Amino acid sequence: MTVLLFSQTSIIKTHLCPNLCSGALQSFETQQEEGAARASYPGTWSSTRGGLCCSTLKLVVGGVVVKYSSSSVDMEEEGGLDSDGRTYSSRKEMWEAEAGEDPNGSDAKSIAKKLEWYHKGVSYWESVEASVDGVLGGYGRVNARDVADSNAFILEMFNECPPGAGDLVALDCGAGVGRVTKNFLLHHFHEVDLVEPVHHFLDKAQADLGSNGTARGSANSNNPKTHRAVNFYCTPLQDFTPEAGRYDVIWVQWCIGHLTDHDFIAFFKRAQAGLKPGGFFVLKENIAKNGFVVDKTDSSVTRSDAYFRDLFKQTGLHLQKTKLQKGFPKDLFAVRMYALTSEPRGMSAPPSQPTRASRRRNQPRKIH
Numbered sequence: 001m002t003v004l005l006f007s008q009t010s011i012i013k014t015h016l017c018p019n020l021c022s023g024a025l026q027s028f029e030t031q032q033e034e035g036a037a038r039a040s041y042p043g044t045w046s047s048t049r050g051g052l053c054c055s056t057l058k059l060v061v062g063g064v065v066v067k068y069s070s071s072s073v074d075m076e077e078e079g080g081l082d083s084d085g086r087t088y089s090s091r092k093e094m095w096e097a098e099a100g101e102d103p104n105g106s107d108a109k110s111i112a113k114k115l116e117w118y119h120k121g122v123s124y125w126e127s128v129e130a131s132v133d134g135v136l137g138g139y140g141r142v143n144a145r146d147v148a149d150s151n152a153f154i155l156e157m158f159n160e161c162p163p164g165a166g167d168l169v170a171l172d173c174g175a176g177v178g179r180v181t182k183n184f185l186l187h188h189f190h191e192v193d194l195v196e197p198v199h200h201f202l203d204k205a206q207a208d209l210g211s212n213g214t215a216r217g218s219a220n221s222n223n224p225k226t227h228r229a230v231n232f233y234c235t236p237l238q239d240f241t242p243e244a245g246r247y248d249v250i251w252v253q254w255c256i257g258h259l260t261d262h263d264f265i266a267f268f269k270r271a272q273a274g275l276k277p278g279g280f281f282v283l284k285e286n287i288a289k290n291g292f293v294v295d296k297t298d299s300s301v302t303r304s305d306a307y308f309r310d311l312f313k314q315t316g317l318h319l320q321k322t323k324l325q326k327g328f329p330k331d332l333f334a335v336r337m338y339a340l341t342s343e344p345r346g347m348s349a350p351p352s353q354p355t356r357a358s359r360r361r362n363q364p365r366k367i368h
């Protein structure tokens, strides 16, 4: 008996391609939501927009009708869409259109387009109130759940990869108003540095965390008095190089969507030199159900889990551990934490893949 899994559009390619399941599939029908995909069997299937968009998929396999109904929009892993409803058949097409990013192109037009992409991102945040609610897009109420799961994750990582002796130091990337530093990182690390491109956010962080960053302890009385925020760098990540060998952990939360793929990979490669031996990165990010979703308002892209894993491979880093954030409102994207190390450590369990239940429709609601 042929077993088909219906959770992703990739089944269309993997399981329904006549070359791959010759003789198994007897009929195949779709009802389209947006009239963008065509499919037929026997024969080939094709899509006019790089993905298959259907509300009902009816399959007949071995004489048995298998009907799968879904309200989700399935896109090819490589395809995606933007907040204006435009679809892209590939990442390459999207990056060329959005940020002029062409691996072979260093012409003036491409450079200007990329600058515009980054300028728009920072301009967006410059218009946002310097508060926790501001940096969380009105979802300030998720702060406690976010911090709880980050705490659990870092403790598991410290258990698996114990840090060296001496003071622990972390870097908070895209730090905003210092929410992550104040509520989480200062609890675990003796010193925390912040890097953030928006002046008024960093000013607020600095005001909150101690005058000129020199005061011991933080405004958060739960943090040990010996722990302190030290350096406040007003720079975007694509231009930032951390001090060599300073950090036990480089924490990157809800900001990497602003970086193009090229700059994402370059940042992680470059920043590895900032880690102490045995140090690691944690990336905590929104996850698109499939492919990617571009937000035209703040120049950011929400990538799928598969997209992230592909980029991690290109950084040369090892995915040591990954976990889904729990307990967030249902109207937000799923959020995932990834711990990345220079090489595999300890008894590294195979990283968990997203389950069917965790795959959700790409939502327009997001933090960043």
Ligand SMILES: C[S@@+](CC[C@H](N)C(=O)[O-])C[C@H]1O[C@@H](n2cnc3c(N)ncnc32)[C@H](O)[C@@H]1O
Pocket: 118, 121, 122, 125, 135, 136, 137, 173, 174, 175, 176, 177, 178, 179, 180, 195, 196, 197, 198, 201, 235, 236, 237, 238, 253, 254, 255, 258, 259, 367, 368
């Ligand atoms: C959703 S907020 C998250 C802030 C903080 N990480 C938190 O979780 O509270 C996104 C942050 O990314 C910053 N950002 C925008 N473009 C960036 C870039 N190119 N490099 C680094 N950070 C950037 C924004 O200024 C903003 O502070």
